[in-house]
Amino acid sequence: MDKKIWKNVTHFDGIGEATPFEFKGKKYLLFNLSGINQDEEKGKVDRAAIRELDTGKTLCEILPKHYFISAYVANGKCYCFGSYMGDHPGQWRARKINMICSEDLIHWSEPKCILDYPLGYVYNTGTIFDGERYIMLFETDDRRFPIFTFRFLESKDLENWTLMDKAIYGDKKYVGGPAIYYIPDDKMIYITYVNEFINEETRQVNYDTCIARTRDLVNWEEGNRPILFPDYEHRPSPEKHPDVYEINASDAEFIEQDGKVIVYYCGGNQMGVGDAAKAEYEGTLAQLFQEYFKPYWRQPTAQEFLERRKED
Secondary structure, eight states, X not given: OOTTTOXXXXXXXXXXXXXXXXXXXXXXXXXXXXXTSTTSOTTOOOEEEEEETXXXXXXXXXXXXXXXXXXXXXXXXXXXXXXXXXXXXXXXXXXXXXXXXXXXXXXXXXXXXXXXXXXXXXXXXXXXXXXXXXXXXXXXOOTTSSTTEEEEEEESSSSSEEEEEEEEEOTTSOOOSOEEEEETTTXXXXXXXXXXXXXXXXXXXXXXXXXXXXXXXXXXXXXXXXXXXXXXXXXXXXXXXXXXOOOBOXXXXXXXXXXXXXXXXXXXXXXXXXXEEEEEESSOHHHHHHHTTSOOOOOOOHHHXXXXXXXX
């Protein structure tokens, strides 16, 4: 973690994608639960729990047989979108994204299918409003692209969605674990995503979180450096796995609260050993994201250095 940017980094038990959100003046965390993770009984159905942030109390569990569940608040309701796993717990083989909504987080509508995607499995989702329409990012293993390529839907009412044909990200590289945000200050759509890279000391694949932005979901500008990266001194499960150190900082989601930005993300090793983490940034979401598109000098990697020598 960049300690110049992020403060008060804390780790807590659990593995799974999390969405922080505010609803009717209270703060909540939606946490995905799956039998594939070490803190769940093997074979237990995938689902999500909504917890009160101040007490840690679980308010409800929703969308059984779904995973990659996210929350979005609009029009006095909380909308939750999840990939339907059916009878494949922990295998993450979904072709449908379903939606439920609630006015009190207790009573929920019946699941409604908003996307049936025949070209591949679907995974994480994220939703924004850009001032004119709702936009949903979803990731897929659509056979025409690299796995976890991002595609996009648009809607006027959060219930009826249309696939945007030309809107795409990650069709030429590995991406995953997305989140999406709209910043009115510059009228830009920002996404954060998991990036894989080779650790130059260990020569192993590691994972950080990078950022990109766009106005039209077609032409993209890349951030100048990762927004999150692993803490190589942190052991996510020191009692059960004392030899495992963090090589991953992924599946990040950001929220403005109490004059700062809070990020929740997954640590660990991307191979079943991990924990959840959060960190704080003193400032606004616009200030944080725009920081990664300012001129920035960094030490070139060994590979970049060799390539520049060849060019000279």
